[in-house]
Amino acid sequence: MSIGRKEAVAVTIGVLLVTAAFVVPQLRLGIVTPLINSSPDRIKGLADTAPIFGWWNAHIGWGTVPAILIGLATVIWGASVAGRLSWRALTLTAWATSMSWAFALAMIDGWQRGFAGRLTSEHEYLRQVPTITDIPEAVRTFASRIVDFQPHSWITHVSGHPPGALLTFVWLDRIGLGGGAWAGLWCLLFGSSAAAAVLVAVRTLNGEATARLVAPFVAVAPTAIWIAVSADGYFTGVAAWGIALLALAVRGTGRRPVVTGAAAGLVLGWAIFLNYGLALMAVLAVAVLMCASSWRDAVRVLVPAVLAALVVVVAFAIAGFWWFDGYTLVQQRYWQGIANDRPFQYWSWANLASVVCAIGLGSVAGIGRVFEIAAIKRRSGLHLLILAALIAILFADLSMLSKAETERIWLPFEVWLTAAGALLPARTQRWWLSLNVIGALLLNHFILTNW
Numbered sequence: 001m002s003i004g005r006k007e008a009v010a011v012t013i014g015v016l017l018v019t020a021a022f023v024v025p026q027l028r029l030g031i032v033t034p035l036i037n038s039s040p041d042r043i044k045g046l047a048d049t050a051p052i053f054g055w056w057n058a059h060i061g062w063g064t065v066p067a068i069l070i071g072l073a074t075v076i077w078g079a080s081v082a083g084r085l086s087w088r089a090l091t092l093t094a095w096a097t098s099m100s101w102a103f104a105l106a107m108i109d110g111w112q113r114g115f116a117g118r119l120t121s122e123h124e125y126l127r128q129v130p131t132i133t134d135i136p137e138a139v140r141t142f143a144s145r146i147v148d149f150q151p152h153s154w155i156t157h158v159s160g161h162p163p164g165a166l167l168t169f170v171w172l173d174r175i176g177l178g179g180g181a182w183a184g185l186w187c188l189l190f191g192s193s194a195a196a197a198v199l200v201a202v203r204t205l206n207g208e209a210t211a212r213l214v215a216p217f218v219a220v221a222p223t224a225i226w227i228a229v230s231a232d233g234y235f236t237g238v239a240a241w242g243i244a245l246l247a248l249a250v251r252g253t254g255r256r257p258v259v260t261g262a263a264a265g266l267v268l269g270w271a272i273f274l275n276y277g278l279a280l281m282a283v284l285a286v287a288v289l290m291c292a293s294s295w296r297d298a299v300r301v302l303v304p305a306v307l308a309a310l311v312v313v314v315a316f317a318i319a320g321f322w323w324f325d326g327y328t329l330v331q332q333r334y335w336q337g338i339a340n341d342r343p344f345q346y347w348s349w350a351n352l353a354s355v356v357c358a359i360g361l362g363s364v365a366g367i368g369r370v371f372e373i374a375a376i377k378r379r380s381g382l383h384l385l386i387l388a389a390l391i392a393i394l395f396a397d398l399s400m401l402s403k404a405e406t407e408r409i410w411l412p413f414e415v416w417l418t419a420a421g422a423l424l425p426a427r428t429q430r431w432w433l434s435l436n437v438i439g440a441l442l443l444n445h446f447i448l449t450n451w
Contacts, residue, residue: 003365007424007432010368014356021051021353024346031343034350034404038341046338049447051350052357053405057448061114063107064445070101071220071437075430078216087208091196094219099192102224102233105444106184118229118451119187120180123156125169125231129178132170139163140320146329148336157231159333162326163316164273165231184229191233194415195219197240202419204247205291205381210422214382216433217421222360222440226408230451235274239281239412242268246285247381249301250292261301265308271412272309273316276327277402278412280392287388291381331401339403347403351410355393357443358407359417360436366420382419389416408451 025034034047048055082090106114120126132138142163145154158166169183195218203211227233245264249257271278292298356364375383392413396402402409424432
């Protein structure tokens with residue numbers, strides 16, 4: 001198979017980034033290292049496999065055979081199946097495949113260690129759930145408990161996010177779905193649904209033929225390693241559907257744009273109360289609005305979307321939590337923790353190596369073809385969404401508020417990058433897809449990921 005110049009350049013950069021990110025920590029180059037001011041034990045515990053957060057541990061598990069079979073079947077038959085199924089069947093199949101793939105990868109680490117126990121660790125939301133006896137009071141006092149080293153401070157992940165994330169797991173517990181297995185299933189269902197959301201958005205903006213090319217890449221994306229076992233998988237699904245609804249509104253007719261735009265605003269409004277960083281989904285929202293037929297159509301969608309999002313903001317404000325207060329305080333909390341020991345001199349570029357691992361070299365090759373001026377000028381939705389995701393990641397990286405763990409934290413943006421494989425020549429797509437699958441399997445079998 002011949003590799004085009006654009007793919008070759010993109011993949012070469014990706015390989016060099018990943019290689020350097022894994023090798024540099026072994027060279028002991030002062031502050032160009034994952035952790036400073038740390039003991040050997042702390043480095044092993046927090047940066048053993050930097051830039052990925054995990055530990056070297058070659059292993060197999062119950063999920064090994066299913067993961068290999070799912071990946072192999074998608075590589076061999078994914079494109080042909082995607083071309084034959086009805087549209088509704090395709091979106092459901094992509095969701096089901098993504099969910100099965102993510103669960104199988106998690107089960108390589110075992111039921112408890114890989115799935116049911118991941119959200120019950122000392123820094124996770126479920127440890128805080130039993131302490132919430134009065135939900136209105138928890139929301140009202142939420143901001144006052146963000147900063148560390150004070151009585152009743154929230155645990156790490158609760159303090160680092162708006163109250164929507166904690167409330168979700170509290171509500172699950174209240175309806176009898178408490179514990180790590182139910183929480184993991186919730187995150188798996190929402191996170192894997194992002195595959196269907198991406199297909200809906202791409203079909204709406206680029207046409208069904210392009211969406212069918214995207215399907216295999218999003219169905220078995222390496223991002224699934226972190227979707228099944230982290231709350232960020234849940235955040236990713238919510239944000240992806242917000243963008244998909246916005247795309248439907250932009251291309252809608254009659255009253256539909258107003259209603260669908262409002263729905264998109266509600267979903268994206270909820271998203272920023274799950275994760276402060278999801279404010280950067282505004283970049284992808286702008287990309288979608290750029291695909292409108294005229295500025296009038298864009299405004300017709302934008303107004304109800306913004307008003308609906310403000311409804312969520314106002315509702316939380318009335319309940320006692322002001323988003324901007326939380327965002328200001330969470331930055332203070334961030335610098336009270338391990339962020340001080342994670343030097344920007346390493347993580348400013350090692351973060352990007354984590355992204356390469358999370359989306360796979362096949363998708364990296366596709367990104368090499370996204371900078372096509374002609375496609376951008378004709379406002380190709382897929383090109384604009386991928387570029388917007390790259391810009392959002394760049395903003396997040398330069399903010400210095402995302403140092404390490406970005407293979408998980410940036411999932412809401414990474415899922416859009418996985419769709420870049422559809423930009424590759426059709427004759428090469430199966431080869432690049434297989435590279436994504438192999439990369440995910442190797443990473444999951446040789447590194448025991450923390451998430």
